Amino acid sequence: MIKENQKRLNRLHVLLDALVIFISYLIAYLIMYYNDDAILALSAQVYFSALIIIIPLFLILYEFFELYTPKRISGRRSEIANISKANTIGVLIVTLALYLGGKNMNMHHFSRRLVIIFYILTNVLMVFERGFIRSFLMSIRTKGYNQKHVLLIGYSRAAEGYIDRVKQNPEWGYNIRGILDDHKERGYCYNGVKVIGTISNLHMILEMNVLDEIAITLSIKEYEHLEAIVNDCEKSGVHTKFIPDYNNFIPTIPYIEDLQGLPVINIRHVPLTELHNAYIKRIVDIFGALFGIIVFSPVMIVTAILVKLTDGGPIIYAQERVGLHNKPFKMYKFRSMAVQKPSEEKSKWTTPNDPRVTAVGRFIRKTSIDEMPQFFNVLSGNMSLVGPRPERPFYVEKFREEIPHYMIKHQVRPGLTGWAQVNGFRGDTSIQKRIDHDLYYIENWTLGFDFKIMFLTIFKGFINKNAY
Template sequence: MVRLFKHYVPNAVLVLALLDIGVLAIAGELGWLIRAWQIGMEVEPVLSRLPQILVFAASLEIAMVAVGGYGPDSLHSMRFAVARVLVAVSLGVIVQSVIFFLVPGLAFWRSNLFVAMVLSVCGLVLVRLLFGRLIGSERLKRRVVMLGAGNRAARIVRLAERPGASYVVAGLIAMGEAEPIQDAVPRQAIPNLAQHVVDLNATEVVMALEERRNALPLKDLLRVKTTGVHVTEISTFLERETGRIDLQSVNPSWLIFSDGFSSGRMISSAVKRMFDVTASLALLLFAAPVIALFAVLVKVESAGPAFYRQRRVGLYNEPFEILKLRSMRQDAEVAGKAVWAEKDDPRITRIGRFIRKVRIDELPQCWSVLKGEMSFVGPRPERPQFVEDLERELPFYAERHMVKPGITGWAQINYPYGASIEDARHKLEYDLYYAKNYSPFLDLLILLQTLRVVLWPDGAR
């Protein structure tokens, strides 16, 4: 794993992304050369068109990230990967056309662009055919030794078996568990733990002890550490591997002393606010016709107002009202009691189902972003009735209100719509990860990945 701006990126993803950038740059250059040869144009040195090549490669690479071209499915399914490549290149070409309209000097001509696009598709698919096995092989995965062989260690073993795992379990060391995992080696059978870890060619030791109180093998851990092998606590390991804060293993002291939740965010917060104001103004301006059109359609299909206001809990538990296009019948909550939305909820209208899937119902919330009550990126604000129940049921739920709520967020792009306490638990784990590791880079990644959720709606209700 490589950490970029407090966010972890798997080695396989980083290698594939670098290969893709190289392929896209070459495709851009070849597209220019081929077209120049066709029309008999004299070719100048490559430095003269370097800006166009870089803009071409960057726009298509950003499109690859936005459509999920580096997700686990894309890394392990050739058909899935090719579909994502085709969509990404198509989106990238649209972006190139916009750039050509705004700044003609930074984009290819249409003829060059077509050739470069074809070459890009061929090159990206070829990279996945040639390096697919290498990317998914154990050569790019870390070798991990588990110190502990109980239920916690079993979770790490199961995670290693999922598609896209960035590590393999090289060894299991039982630390006195009543029923250790099969193939675990008892600690008493290992004369020198540090040498045992080195012999397994491990790069990391994960503490997965069932009971840490008065049980930490400090001498063993110190000797392992001095060999150059990383020693990691299970909560930190799970955070890095899953992109969420694991509520089953985490404790208050880990949250207090771990890296994250930094208060020194003055510059990044100012940048975030400037982006929110600029983007919300632009979006309200350009989306006004779309909002007006669907407001009319909502009004025509069912009785009641086209918009509705709903009380939500915001930053520091302060209540505020959000504005959305109405997607349910007017009598959806006749008793006045908050009700979770369900799959194929009968209260949702036909127009409502469509605007929920493509997130058009969320557009009026840009007004809340402009006022400063929300941000574009952050945990989704919940209704006060739900918050009261969730704070009683879920540890650390109140901590998600330490950051401004958002229209989209880390939980929204990683977990489908939730309509239960258990769903809320999983989404809270992602929200806590965002609150702990917030950076402009993570915000940008979430905004890009939101496009994937819009194009392939999963669980929108």
């Protein structure tokens, strides 16, 4: 079983971390020894005796930040972030201790630059060490070693989804031993995993003590048995997971909040509904819009002149779109089409070689110059620099009935550019894929994600082959 192996691995991991901390400190000392005579004010014994405190302190912080908790499917970025947090707090504690105890213990001569170099080296070497361990474990798990043996209870869409993901990612090291289910015949097989018995066989299997995990994947119709199954699993001491069968009506990653001991599942997590996130994004929008207006003002002035000279109609075209909380607003664009009646344009897509598009209009649509007046929409608060693109009311009413979860996009401000657009879903492309990308953005928003999209827009967002 994996439990004993995991204990040995954790002990080895702690020893390797201690070694990395020591090596980082040693290298930092040698760099300072050969480059700074001030370090000789204290003996080497004084410097290295500090490791008696530093090494245990850092290892305790690593434990606190869950760096020794098994994470077969966790991302590298979260691990790197936790390493950085632990090291930062550790160095701050060490620096504070030197400052407070400096005069009494003659530690005011202790090299602060050595501490800084040690901090940098520890971050770099620790990330390298963890990356090596992660790659090594992924390699041996792919080959069938270091496996975690799992039994599924209940055949359902959740069970199928779990099996599919495990099979697609052998580096996770999950070995699904079978499924217990009361409605599928023994021997029924899905993606290489067989039904090996009924749920009544659970007690007998638990007594064999050959499992590392139980994953409860009951169909939602069988949740009446959930409490009894959980009780049996917990009596055996086997780690138990519950994989709910609700992905058909809760299609995303929900998050749970605690209501005085009562877990409350929020169907959809929208980070921008949190006030501090909304404020930060709005500040970036204001400064970004002002920057865009200033930088692109020459382009906008020339475009305005060309539109006026070639067609003689209005320079700016204000079209009604649906924005935050389903509220309509006027979105500004440089006019790229001949003037037409509102009743004629409100429900028509632009098509290739559309006769309504002017010569100048075709160019500014292709290069997205026609969208630049939307910087003023961003400044006024109707739009954001980044977000789902807004649509006309006619199409909103149409898509809300045809496209699942379409209206979720209106929980955030619409954007001048977006995740769907930089991935090529713009103009005459799949509405469903566009919404899928919009939902991913809404649920995974960070300020860094916004900057990534703005950066990608420079290379992917301006020139649009689907703009007619």
